[in-house]
Amino acid sequence: ILNVEQSPQSLHVQEGDSTNFTCSFPSSNFYALHWYRWETAKSPEALFVMTLNGDEKKKGRISATLNTKEGYSYLYIKGSQPEDSATYLCAFDGGTSYGKLTFGQGTILTVHP
């Protein structure tokens, strides 16, 4: 059984704060690491697909880094806004290559105005 862990489980920040959370995953048989943002009553939105060790990706105020050797990825949000409030999920593709993802339990972010 693959173990994908996210921390913290939940996070409350004030508007304008920068924040980050962690996804840890097995360091063997790595193929890809996916990040999703899931707002209530909507579909999970794909943020990043990361495949290379040391990769850093950015989308607006959100960025992510990847360390496949030690098995972790960080997601950063700069200048949080209330609309960033959502559950952030990471998902590990352990070598299948076809998208059989093992998800973490998610980090619930609440940004207070």
Add this chain to the structure above:
Amino acid sequence: GAGVSQTPSNKVTEKGKYVELRCDPISGHTALYWYRQSLGQGPEFLIYFQGTGAADDSGLPNDRFFAVRPEGSVSTLKIQRTERGDSAVYLCASSLGPGNTIYFGEGSWLTVV
């Protein structure tokens, strides 16, 4: 449509009944996935289709669960003799194939009473 479409969005059924959940993937996407999310957990893989065939059904919990994709587009997840433990959000996703972004639908919320 522009995204992955799932119907019904909500379904309440009695224990023991039969349920069908439908997924219409993004046009042209050959890969289709079903995941299930129970309360407090991340989504769990159920089954992967490449074209019409189920390439990996290792996540189906038991033989009450079955999925088809007869023409390589729309898929139906079928649950027989539903149990209260089947209550969850059933997510469908599609992609262009290995290594590509996986796009999710909004999910079908199933409640078994």
